[in-house]
Amino acid sequence: MAVTIKSPREIELMRESCRLLAEVHEELSKIIEPGITTKEIDIMGDKLIRERDGIPNFLHYNGYPASICVSVNEEVVHGIPTKKKKLSEGDIVSLDCGLIYRGYHSDAARTYGVGKISPEAQKLIDVTKQSFFEGIKMAKAGNYLYDISNAIDDYVTPFGYGIVRDLVGHGIGTSLHEDPQIPNFRQKKKGIRLEPGMTLAVEPMINMGTAEVEWLDDDWTVISEDHSYSAHYENTILITEGEPEILTLR
Ligand code: MF3
Numbered sequence: 001m002a003v004t005i006k007s008p009r010e011i012e013l014m015r016e017s018c019r020l021l022a023e024v025h026e027e028l029s030k031i032i033e034p035g036i037t038t039k040e041i042d043i044m045g046d047k048l049i050r051e052r053d054g055i056p057n058f059l060h061y062n063g064y065p066a067s068i069c070v071s072v073n074e075e076v077v078h079g080i081p082t083k084k085k086k087l088s089e090g091d092i093v094s095l096d097c098g099l100i101y102r103g104y105h106s107d108a109a110r111t112y113g114v115g116k117i118s119p120e121a122q123k124l125i126d127v128t129k130q131s132f133f134e135g136i137k138m139a140k141a142g143n144y145l146y147d148i149s150n151a152i153d154d155y156v157t158p159f160g161y162g163i164v165r166d167l168v169g170h171g172i173g174t175s176l177h178e179d180p181q182i183p184n185f186r187q188k189k190k191g192i193r194l195e196p197g198m199t200l201a202v203e204p205m206i207n208m209g210t211a212e213v214e215w216l217d218d219d220w221t222v223i224s225e226d227h228s229y230s231a232h233y234e235n236t237i238l239i240t241e242g243e244p245e246i247l248t249l250r
């Protein structure tokens with residue numbers, strides 16, 4: 001599929017979808033505390049999306065059984081919410097969430113500490129978030145797609161962390177996943193040239209240890225192979241002639 005350029009009308013709809021998703025994330029951040037189950041987070045997220053006339057785009061996506069991906073500690077992404085899993089003080093938890101509003105998809109992820117966490121865990125969260133901002137400094141018309149990938153890699157690699165390679169960011173619009181794919185690690189080629197009106201989900205996933213991941217038997221949950229902590233940070237952005245617009249941040 002070709003990379004889509006959104007019209008002004010579509011950009012307005014993307015902005016609206018993403019604004020609603022930013023609100024959902026803001027509300028979800030308030031309920032993260034020791035004792036809550038990952039299922040309770042999913043139920044709340046689903047409710048927050050539907051209250052805003054959104055449709056949870058993850059629910060039933062390729063059979064995924066929930067509206068929010070909740071990934072704890074060594075879980076990288078796509079953790080399945082369950083009432084059997086309670087968050088504990090010291091955990092880190094990634095919430096990945098998306099919605100459809102009037103036909104347009106939004107997608108964003110955040111990683112939070114639960115109660116007091118170790119300085120090492122906090123650093124992983126902070127570096128992962130900053131790597132997104134380093135990457136999108138390159139996200140403007142005229143630059144190449146992999147300038148984003150290379151900037152993320154250049155920022156993260158000196159910390160000794162493992163940048164996940166098996167999962168990547170993506171274009172987004174009337175589908176959750178559109179072309180292009182956006183790796184978070186150095187590329188040999190340049191990639192496509194960025195143009196105004198592209199909407200992209202940039203989403204570094206960073207492990208404290210090895211970059212290698214494996215899938216649990218549920219065929220969804222991705223974990224770091226060495227069981228080291230993993231963090232995820234994602235926003236949907238709009239390419240312009242200048243600074244990108246970060247659509248899923250308020
Ligand atoms: N944010 C993820 C992505 O960009 C989550 C989608 S997987 C799903 O691919 F199955 F949970 F929907």
Ligand code: CO
Pocket residue numbers: 107108169170201203234
């Ligand atoms: Co995504």
